[in-house]
Amino acid sequence: MSAKPITLGVDFGTTNTCVAYVKGKVPRCVPTDKGSLVLPSVVAKSTKGELLVGNVAKDQMVTNPKNTVYGVKRLIGRQFRSKTVEELRKYFSYEIVEGEDGGCAVNLGGTVQSIPEVSSHILSHCKKVSEAFLEEPIEDAVIAVPAYFTDSQRAAVKEAGKLAGFNVKRIINEPTAAALAYGFNRGFDQKILVYDMGGGTFDVSILQLHGNVFEVVATGGDTFLGGVDFDNRIIDYVLEEFRRQTRIDLATSPIALQRIKSASETTKIDLSMMANVMIELPYIESRRGKPVDLRIALSREKLNALTGDLVDRTFQVVGNLLAEESLRPTDLREVLLVGGQSRMPLVQGKTHQYFGKLPRKGVHPDESVALGAALLGESLHEEDAVTLVDVLSVPIGIALPGGRFRRIIEKNASIPTAKSFRLPPAKSGDVELDVFQGEAEQIVDNEYLGTLRFAPDLGGRKVTFQVDEECMLRVTAEGTTGAAREVLLATKDTPQSLKEAWNEEMARRAAEQSAAEPPRGGGLFASIRRIWGG
Ligand code: AMP
Numbered sequence: 001m002s003a004k005p006i007t008l009g010v011d012f013g014t015t016n017t018c019v020a021y022v023k024g025k026v027p028r029c030v031p032t033d034k035g036s037l038v039l040p041s042v043v044a045k046s047t048k049g050e051l052l053v054g055n056v057a058k059d060q061m062v063t064n065p066k067n068t069v070y071g072v073k074r075l076i077g078r079q080f081r082s083k084t085v086e087e088l089r090k091y092f093s094y095e096i097v098e099g100e101d102g103g104c105a106v107n108l109g110g111t112v113q114s115i116p117e118v119s120s121h122i123l124s125h126c127k128k129v130s131e132a133f134l135e136e137p138i139e140d141a142v143i144a145v146p147a148y149f150t151d152s153q154r155a156a157v158k159e160a161g162k163l164a165g166f167n168v169k170r171i172i173n174e175p176t177a178a179a180l181a182y183g184f185n186r187g188f189d190q191k192i193l194v195y196d197m198g199g200g201t202f203d204v205s206i207l208q209l210h211g212n213v214f215e216v217v218a219t220g221g222d223t224f225l226g227g228v229d230f231d232n233r234i235i236d237y238v239l240e241e242f243r244r245q246t247r248i249d250l251a252t253s254p255i256a257l258q259r260i261k262s263a264s265e266t267t268k269i270d271l272s273m274m275a276n277v278m279i280e281l282p283y284i285e286s287r288r289g290k291p292v293d294l295r296i297a298l299s300r301e302k303l304n305a306l307t308g309d310l311v312d313r314t315f316q317v318v319g320n321l322l323a324e325e326s327l328r329p330t331d332l333r334e335v336l337l338v339g340g341q342s343r344m345p346l347v348q349g350k351t352h353q354y355f356g357k358l359p360r361k362g363v364h365p366d367e368s369v370a371l372g373a374a375l376l377g378e379s380l381h382e383e384d385a386v387t388l389v390d391v392l393s394v395p396i397g398i399a400l401p402g403g404r405f406r407r408i409i410e411k412n413a414s415i416p417t418a419k420s421f422r423l424p425p426a427k428s429g430d431v432e433l434d435v436f437q438g439e440a441e442q443i444v445d446n447e448y449l450g451t452l453r454f455a456p457d458l459g460g461r462k463v464t465f466q467v468d469e470e471c472m473l474r475v476t477a478e479g480t481t482g483a484a485r486e487v488l489l490a491t492k493d494t495p496q497s498l499k500e501a502w503n504e505e506m507a508r509r510a511a512e513q514s515a516a517e518p519p520r521g522g523g524l525f526a527s528i529r530r531i532w533g534g
Pocket of ligand 1: 013014015016197198199200226227228265268269270272338339340341342343344366
């Protein structure tokens with residue numbers, strides 16, 4: 001047994017999950033699946049009712065598409081009734097339903113499971129495998145999330161970690177973790193850029209490194225641009241080619257489509273190493289009782305032509321971010337490529353062209369985030385070993401009449417941060433304040449975080465939004481009397497039992513209020529507890 005408990009660093013990816021630990025100051029990944037260092041982020045219920053996780057789940061995806069859940073990271077912490085989820089439901093072959101709390105859930109072999117629950121199966125598998133590998137029980141974890149994750153998404157990831165039996169010590173932003181893997185204890189003083197293209201999203205961050213101080217200067221990205229978009233281009237091409245060759249439309253056959261989907265991703269990955277690949281799917285259809293095979297050639301050149309605009313889009317995002325910060329590509333000392341999709345030669349070539357230097361090869365795109373999270377976990381045992389200065393990547397604000405969005409804390413504000421504003425006086429009844437996170441002018445286009453409900457006497461008083469170092473929101477409101485009071489926070493979709501609990505709590509407080517309570521140190525703040533998302 002090591003002297004201090006191990007803290008696992010977890011990179012819970014859209015496509016793959018990777019976990020790492022530090023022993024003797026060296027971070028390493030845990031082999032999690034069939035000896036590989038990454039575990040496919042896939043959960044399934046087999047036809048026999050067994051729960052499958054990782055490669056075994058992925059391997060039976062073609063024959064059991066309805067009960068095989070993948071890409072849950074794209075759903076975690078999102079409201080079921082949101083534009084994003086509506087869009088994603090079209091792509092996923094499993095059933096996404098509305099969960100009790102208004103979030104997303106899935107139907108897995110006849111049982112409805114929330115997204116944090118499904119995610120926890122992946123995390124608890126990693127925990128078990130790591131404990132067996134390291135021969136000691138592991139409780140603590142640092143989990144990495146994309147920098148643009150909202151407060152609800154972060155809370156849902158924490159919940160998944162808790163359900164898996166982890167004590168989640170910290171949530172770290174993925175690019176910061178990658179930067180730690182690159183620069184920890186190396187005494188650098190430089191600006192770097194982290195280009196992270198994973199399965200579902202593209203994320204770019206600029207960091208300033210001063211020794212072990214890792215300061216995020218700015219972040220940007222596109223939450224709808226990732227590996228699956230490359231796969232979809234290949235799928236469309238294959239469907240079109242097959243239609244042209246045979247006049248058969250495979251788009252309406254779920255099993256054929258699933259086979260093409262998986263072959264498209266494999267082909268894309270193979271084309272990172274080879275110049276030409278033959279996609280072969282025997283017996284994809286039958287015509288007049290006879291099997292029809294699929295055989296379509298794809299070259300790297302053709303793939304580049306099919307997807308070049310997607311790569312160009314990432315460089316537009318990079319260009320905008322550099323312009324916002326008044327930086328030139330040559331101001332960056334290193335470019336770290338993170339995420340599986342960044343292994344595509346076209347991405348590497350364009351990075352070279354754009355920055356005039358080769359991307360840093362020493363940092364492994366699949367492992368760096370988990371390694372960095374593990375290094376942070378280890379450093380939490382020592383005071384001041386690492387300082388992380390991050391920014392808020394998505395603005396937080398409130399709803400105004402007419403559905404407009406008022407930003408309270410702006411994008412790229414250094415965190416931790418706090419901002420106060422005044423509530424308009426309430427004429428009667430409770431004051432409600434809907435909180436959203438997003439970049440859009442209209443609240444419908446942003447992510448709903450929750451509703452703050454204030455007792456009427458708090459109207460006209462100061463409300464403070466605080467974002468902590470993990471990018472999580474806490475709200476406090478100044479009361480009117482000398483009494484310390486607590487105000488609960490409820491979401492619109494709060495289950496009935498919570499709404500009742502809220503009403504009971506308010507009634508109890510109203511009764512208590514008549515009894516005089518001592519003022520608290522001159523000022524008084526009512527703390528607002530979040531009761532959504534755990
Ligand atoms: P991540 O979310 O970081 O695990 O990235 C997964 C994405 O990277 C998926 O879309 C994979 O298909 C893609 N990917 C993994 N390896 C490669 C590779 N060698 N070339 C191109 N794409 C890859």
